Amino acid sequence: MQFPESWLREFCNPPLTTAELSETLTMAGLEVEELHPAAPAFSGIVVGEILEAVQHPNADRLRVCKVDAGEHSKDGPLQIVCGAPNARAGIRVPLALVGAQLPPGDDGKPFEIKLGKLRGVESFGMLCSARELKLSEDHGGLLELSADAPVGANVRDVLKLDDHIFTIKLTPNLAHCLSVYGIARELSALTGTPLKMPTFEPVPAVHDARLPVRIEAADLCGRFSGRIVRGINPQAQTPAWMVERLERCGQRSVSALVDISNYVMFEYGRPSHIFDLDKIHDNLVVRWGRKGEQLKLLNGNTVELDESVGVIADAQSVESLAGIMGGDATAVSDDTRNVYVEAAFWWPQAVAGRSRRYNFSTDAGHRFERGVDPAQTVEHIEHLTRLIQQICGGEAGPVDDQTTQLPAREPVTLRVARAARVIGMPVTQAQCAEVFTRLGLTFTQGEGTLTVTPPTWRFDLQIEEDLIEEVIRVVGFNNLPDTPPVAPVTAHVLTENQRSTHALRHLMADLGYQETINFSFVEERWETELAGNADPIRVLNPIAAPLAVMRSSLLGSLVHVLRYNLARKASRVRVFEIGRVFMRDGSVADTDTTVANVHQPRRLAGLAFGSAQELQWGQRERAVDFFDAKGDVQALLSPLSPKFVTATHPALHPGRSARIEIDGVAVGWLGELHPRWRQAYELPQAPVLFELELDALLQRPVPAFQPIARLQSAWRDVALVAREDLGHDALMSVILDDDSALVRSAKLFDIYKPATPVAGMEANERSLAVRVELLDPEATLTDERMDAAMSALLQRLQQRLGVRLRG
Structure with missing residues (x-):
């Protein structure tokens, strides 16, 4: 909400400086986001009237002007050389005197x-444009002032340039402050300065013409007021004072009728609409839209309507988007002679979110979806009519006013004792009563309680906490005492078998990954293709059309980040994310931390793309592969020993992916992006991705220390013949499954696959060299015991895996 200080002080003028006024508003919850002068500093510039403008004798584009500067030109008009195209006799413009x-x-x-x-011609000053005074970017000519501007007066006084512009950042519950009068009402309550109450004198009707209006949707429109004004002049000039105030509210001047409607909206928070009466067919109907209807709006867009959008229609077509924007068909123009002025109360829930569906927003919709006072539609129609007659002329008809249903104002009770506990300092019932009186709230008192009936302009007073907030806002947050906390502040220390997410972030950074943070709502395509989720959870009101569903995997977000970086010429990308995913689960109940039927686990996902190492001289450059990422996953899970099981995942290459398991429980996936999706997402090469359950990463076993063995180990190397498809994990699990407990460890140190067939090996077999460590911590090993252990080992391998000793 942007407004000039001078306009605010017309309604409420407390004895505060501009800085103090800003501080008062901010400390009351109306945060002053920006405060700046209406014009930069300058001096010595007065109102000058051009008496004569003749061609310069030596320059085609210059004129020699005789300028009256009032008391500043006692020796006669000043001679000013000017090159502005609109320099002509009879206009009044800013004149910078010598020394200005x-x-x-x-x-x-x-x-x-x-x-x-x-x-060759002397110039005793300079005539100024708006750009030269830094009032706007207009440099097309001199800034023409009003014809009644006093000659010789200071331009700063004439244009009120010593004003200040406030920009207030309002929270959604402060809809009653979306007007200059609303902020003045708050300022009066905060400072105790009297508020200038507006009076709306009825405009007498000089004819009895009425436009029939029918409200068919009471859940859309609670009140509808309007009147006909005939014989206006739409080409009338908007007064300079109104243009100035609109500009300082951030609104450019359009035409007199549009400016009047905007002016009343900024003044009293009342959005309204002015129809061209002669373009309306028969009557108006307030109803919900219908499937297939279309409407061309004032901004030129044509929108498709349905049953969830409110409209104002006539006998032939839809004419306006209710509470948001008027239609082009009934817009006022230079040919307009008769108008219909409308002011209505639209239910906030009937307007909220509708404009965002069509990718635009309006000041009217912004106010109606937060709540506009339904009580003064007729008074504001009178105010609009009077401004129209003052500027554009015209004859007014009688006011039509229809009411279907208005918001019920349910009483809210404040317990003074509880207010004191919540606020954190003593407050009395008399203090609370004074606050409510200053705020203009009607209330009754009981023993230790006050029951408030919210006024029509306050949509935010619904529960006791709302009233407590009002008390402390007016009493003043700066009056809160500095009270230390009563409860002890105790840090929650993680147990030894836990680690924090920050530790994981540091570990990922050590591995060369950078953290990225993405939206939890994603494109539906990502869920279908990369997560295999055909029924994702949909977002009811997405911030953008593509971001329509909640993610059940982090992989799609990382692929999107990769594409973003590749578009900016990144050649090597390492990114990770820690975030929540969202999946349907009927077993989840609705609690303070969960949502019914939605499982929301946290996960860590990573993506590696490009070369395995940074550019260097010590190693040849090669692309990152499955085993590079596998090493990173093992480092993340250490000291746990994950098992990588061949499996398929919708996003991953079927021959280069694995399911990650710990103690037989699946905790994640690892693999190269599927070639189909590498091509679909236009990636030059396939990245390697992994995704892990965060809970599995946060748990780590406490080290169990064992004494160093007093006896020496023995090692035996064996060459085994096995099928090519036998995996390392399967081989090691059988070797270490030793009932005698003599086999302490085993390590595969060589793989041999002959280029041509050799005796004792089939074409689909290969030789695996394994070093086995044997140890008995209690007794020295003998050759007989070691031979027996190796024989038992070979027998297990033969029986379980079909592995034999190479001859």
């Missing part, structure tokens, strides 16, 4: 006007 200081330039230094000579 213009606003600072790009170098930050003010520009001083001196006596000059242009093409």
